[in-house]
Amino acid sequence: MDSLPLAPTPTRLISHFLKRPVQDHGPGWSALWDSNNSDLWDRGKPSPALIDLIEQQPLAFSPSTTDGRRKKALVPGCGRGYDVVMLALHGFDAYGLEISATAVAEARKYAAVEMSRPQEYNFDQAQSLTRDVGSATFIVGDFFESGSPRFTWLILAQFLCALHPHVRPQWAARMAQLVQPHGVLVCLEFPMYKDPLQDGPPWGVNGVHWDLLARGGDGVAGISQPPEAATDGLCGAFQRVQYFMPGRSYESGKGTDMMSVYERK
Template sequence: MSGPTPPKGKLISHFEGCSVDDHGAGWSSLWDTGNSDLWDRGKPSPALIDAIEAHQRGPDDFFCPFHANGARKKALVPGCGRGYDVVMLALHGFDAYGLEISATAVKEAQHYAISEMKSPQAYNFGEGYQGAENSTRGAVTFLEGDFFQSDWCTGVEFDMIYDYTVWPESNTWGISCWSS
C-alpha cells in the first residue's frame, strides 16, 4: 500500500508544463529572483575533487592539468551556477570555463571567482592534498550562453567537460541539437 504522493518541490513546479524552449528563461528567472538556493550546495563537488586529486599525479594521468607539450588543459563546466567547480578546477591547474544561461549567474560566478582565487577555501581541496600551495593556478572564464546552441563557443576546444546539471535536464531534442 502506497502512501500519499509527496508535494512537488518548488524547482519541479517551476518547470512543470514548461516547454523545453522556455527552460533557459526559467533558469534565468530563478536566478533573477534569488532562488538559486534551490540547488546551490555552496561548494565544489567532493567527488570531482577526489577524482582529480587521485588521477593528477603524473603527466600521463587524465587529470594532469598540462598536455605533454606543456600547454594547459581546458575544462568546461556547463550550468556552472556560482562557479564552485570552475574555480576548483582552476585551483588544480586547469584553464577552467563556466557556462551559464543566466546573466545573473555569470555575475555571481565572477564575483565568487575573484574572491576565491585570491584566498581559496579549504573545501576546494581533498584532505591532505599536497598540491594546494605548490600548483600553478589556471585561468577562470565565465561565458553566458545556452549549452545546446553554438553561439557561445568561440573556437575554444575543451579537453574535459564536467557536467551533472545540463545533461540530466536535457531530453531527446536537446541531445540531438547538441550532438549536431
Template sequence: MAFEARFAENRTRLVSHFDDYKSGALRSATSTRDAQGDGWAKLWEKNEQDLWDRGQPSPALTTFLEEHPYRDTLFQDKTQRRLKAFVPGSGKGHDVALLARHGFKTWGFEIFQGVVDAANENINIYLDPSADHYANVVLGDFFKKDIEAHLGPDFQGFDLIYDYTMRKDWAERMKTLLSPIGVLVCLEFPMWKPLKDQGPPWGLNGVHWNLLADGANGLFDESGNLLGNDQEEGSFERVVYWKPPFSFKQSRGDDMLSVWRLKQ
C-alpha cells in the same frame, strides 16, 4: 532529519516551479531546452538559487582530481601546454574555480547575465589573486557556437569537460567541443530517483550510457524504461566508472562519476 526535510522541501518547490516547463507525453528527463532555460533564469531573478546550489565544488569531482588513478592519465601531456576545461551550466562557478586551482584554464558557461556576474564574483573569492589561475564564466547559448566565439579561431577543443546535465543534442554538442584526446567527466546524479518521476532533479540511472555509448535519445516509456539500449552506436566510450567516496548529501550515497572519451 532537518537536512532531509529541507532537501525534500526544496525538491518539491523546484518540481512545482517547472510544472509549467514540461515537455510532451513521451519526454526526456528534461523539459524542452528553451523553456527550461527560461525557468532557471526566473529562479535566479528571484534569488532562489538556494534550491539547488550547494555552496561548494562537487566533492566527487574534488576527490577524483586529487585521488583517482586516472588523474595521472588526465594530466599527462608531453607538450607541457596548459590544459583547457569547460563547465557548461556552471551556476555560481564552484567547479570552475576547482578546476582552475588544479591548473586548468577553465571556462564556465551560463545563459543569464545575472548568473555570470554572481559566478565571477564567487570565483574571485575562491582563487588566490597572486596565483596563476584562469577561471571565467561567460554568457551564451551552449547549443550555439557562442563559446567558440569567446575562444577564438585557434580553439581546437577542450581537454576536460565536466557536466551533470544532458540529452541527445547535448551529447552531439559535447562531441564538437571536446578535443580528439580530451575527456568528458560526468557526475551521474541522482541515481536513486526513478526516471519517470518529476524533476528537477531528474533521475539519471542508465541515461549517460544510453546517450553516449548507445547513441540513443535518453527517452523512456511510460514504465520508466529507457528506449534504444544496447545499440552501442554512440560516439563515446567509457574509460572510468567510479563510485566516489564523497559526494553531496542529496546523492544518498548512490552517485557515480564517469569519464568518457571519443571512440578512436
C-alpha cells in the same frame, strides 16, 4: 477498499517547470536566478567526487598536455562557479557557461575572492594546491548554441539532470561537438535513486549517460521522443573508460551517485 496512495507533492523547483514548455526552460532557470532562488539547488561548494578524481589520478587527469600546454575545461551550467574555480586552482584554464547573466555575475564575484584566498573545500589534500594555477573565466550563453571552441577536457558535474529528457539527444550531440578527439568528459551521475519517469528537475539519470554517449540511444526511458529531438548523428562518439561509486559526494546523493569518465573517439 484500500485508498490509492497520494501522489508526492511537487517541490518548488519541479512546480516552477511543471507546465512550462520545454523550449522555455532556459529562461525559466534565468528567472530563478533573477528572483534569488538559486538556493533550490546550490550546494555551496565544489564536487568532492570531482576533486578526488583529479587528485587521486594525477597522471590521467593532469592539467597540462604532454607538450606543456594548459588544458581547457568547460563546466556547462556552472552556477556560482564552484567547480570552475576548483579546476583553475588545480591548474586548468577553466570556463563556466551559464544561460543566466545573474549567475555569471555571482560566479565572477565568487571567483574574485576564492582564487586569491581559496578555502579548504577546494582540495582533499593540502599539498595538492599548485603554484601554477590556471584561470577561471565565466561566459553568458546557451550551451546548445554553436560557435564554442573545442575543449581538451570537458567537465560535467550534474548538468544533465537539470535538462528536460526530450533534449537529451541534443545534449549528447553537443558534447560530441565540444570535446576534441581523445578529450575527456567527466560525469557525476545524479540522481540515480529517482525513477527516470518522475517529474523534474532534477530528472532521474540511471543509465542515461551511457545510453546517450556510448550506445547512441535517446536516453529517454519509456518517454516518447518528439520529432524535433533528432540529432545530427554524433551520438555514440564516446567510450566509457571508468565507472565507479565515488568515496565522497554531495550529501543528497551519497551512496547512490556514480562517477563516469568518457573518452571522445
